[in-house]
Amino acid sequence: MQDEPIDKEDILKELNDFHKLDYKYSEGRILGSMCTEAHPFAKEVYCKFLDTNLGDPGLFKGTKHIENEVIKSIGNLLSLERAYGNIVTGGTEANLMAIRAARNHARKYKGIKNGEIIIPSSAHFSFKKAADMLNLKIVEAKLDEHYKIDVESVRRAISENTVAIVAIAGTTELGLIDPIEEISKIAQEHNIYFHVDAAFGGFSIPFLKNLGYEVPVFDFSLDGVCSITVDPHKMGLAPIPAGGIIFRKEEYLQVMAVDSPYLTVKTQSTIVGTRLGASSAATYAIMKYFGKNGYSKLVKSLMDNTYFLKEGLENIGYDVVCEPELNIVAFNHPEIEAYELSKKLDELGWKVSVAKCPIAIRIVLMNHIKKRHLEELLEDLEKIY
Ligand SMILES: Cc1ncc(COP(=O)(O)O)c(C=O)c1O
Structure with a gap:
């Protein structure tokens, strides 16, 4: 300098x-x-909220309310009445939170120490980062001849150490939707956490369905689905950074909570501490504006x-x-x-x-x-x- x-x-x-x-x-x-x-309107709103910090929500109660409302709206879009989660920096952080929740949940309730996650070979590389950071082994499920996760391969990959199964709604390379309904059943049968990465597809599949396109079910209407990644900064037209992680139950956030002594709240479950409220506000604005x-x-x-x-x-x-x-x-x-x-x-x-x-x-x-x-x-x- x-x-x-x-x-x-x-x-x-x-x-x-x-x-x-x-x-x-x-x-x-x-x-x-x-x-x-x-979208220009989302950018305008983003600038107005640049100084807000959701890492300390007691100081920014209004912006925290906005984040809660956004999570509720995205949850509703994904067939979940009561949603829990956060607007984060993107799909990578959202996937990392999902896998951390799954690992901690399995550690707490099943005593699994050396966890494994099953991901399709089409999964985004963010899961490799998550596995590396969380000390988990990746077990790759094969793809079928249509480049979607092979259901039998998932079944075979399950072990006593499996802490999560992942499937994709809108693969990064081809935009394909895995047979999520079938995987959801398998996850339920084995009582394993099931995460759907809809970082790309989450903001389009529900609307395609409304338009009458034939799209497979991929959301919380399937009982086995525990969490979904949906990124407003991809198909939602929100400014970067805006990823979304939606959990079915509050306990998935609770198993990640650490004490946050100097803040206005007692615990924090997100990976990032200080974090933008602008992303939530811009996402809120654009979702209302578009409908x-x-x-x-x-x-x-x-x-x-x-x-x-x-x-x-x-x-x-x-x-x-x-x-x-x-x-x-x-x-x-x-x-x-x-x-x-x-x-x-x-x-x-x-x-x-x-x-x-x-x-x-x-x-x-x-x-x-x-x-x-x-x-x-x-x-x-x-x-x-
Ligand atoms: C399916 C999927 N998941 C996760 C990600 C990671 O998202 P980000 O780059 O916002 O961290 C991507 C990125 O393209 C993606 O396509």
Whole structure:
């Protein structure tokens, strides 16, 4: 740090120069991100709550009330009348909280010391971080031929040390929904904690259902589901950071509680201490502003774009890996290898990502990608073909 203060103007200019190096969602070239530009109203509200700290909720009672209301609304959306949980930094922290709750619960009530978690091989890498931090062993369940968790593989993976089973509603790579109803039954049969990672799908599957799309049940209407991750900063159009963790029972928060002597509350269950109230306020605002109908309209337009891209690709001759269930399309050129194709697209300014299972170019049809961007992309893909 320099000794003397610098003028605001000079600092802003310097920062702006760096910011210019960033890709902008509005350019429609970011094709592999699960985040998007937050809604302007949500950003406005976010700024108003920047100084609030939910780590010390006795000082910020109003903002804590907002967080409780958001958790209640998301819970309701997921068929849970009375929900417990928090708005956190994202899917990673939400998954970490779920697995910590499961581990502590199993330790307290079943005496399990060397816990294991069963996750599908399609699970987000946040579970590897969680297992590492919580000293748990990962047991990977296989995928079936449709890239969804193989139910029998889960059954076989269960041991006396299993503390949690995880399934995904909206996989990171392909946007697929695992057979959650079946896994929920298995978890119940064996009395094992069941977590659903709907970080991506949680803000779209309920609306697709309202629109009449055929989507599998994935939420708390299944008795075996103990917790769900749902991220407002992905499909909810809330500003980063906003992840959501929803628990069916308060005891899952209680088993994580540690004493917090110098604060206005006696215990704390979240991983983070000082934490933003702005994320909760912005999520509250955008959920009220959109309502179910607003989100349904948004999700419908994203699915329309998804099918438009899929058909466009097939018309050119590209192989689409699977029928999209949510707004992700994964595809391959019949001859050019995916990493090579991604390089060619990168040279043309398209920022795509490559899925690992199966290896394929993956495009996430978020709100910043408009039809005109897809038309330009298809033109380029046709030239490459
Ligand atoms: C299914 C799923 N879970 C968890 C995460 C992690 O979310 P975050 O990057 O917000 O921590 C992602 C990220 O894309 C995801 O797709």
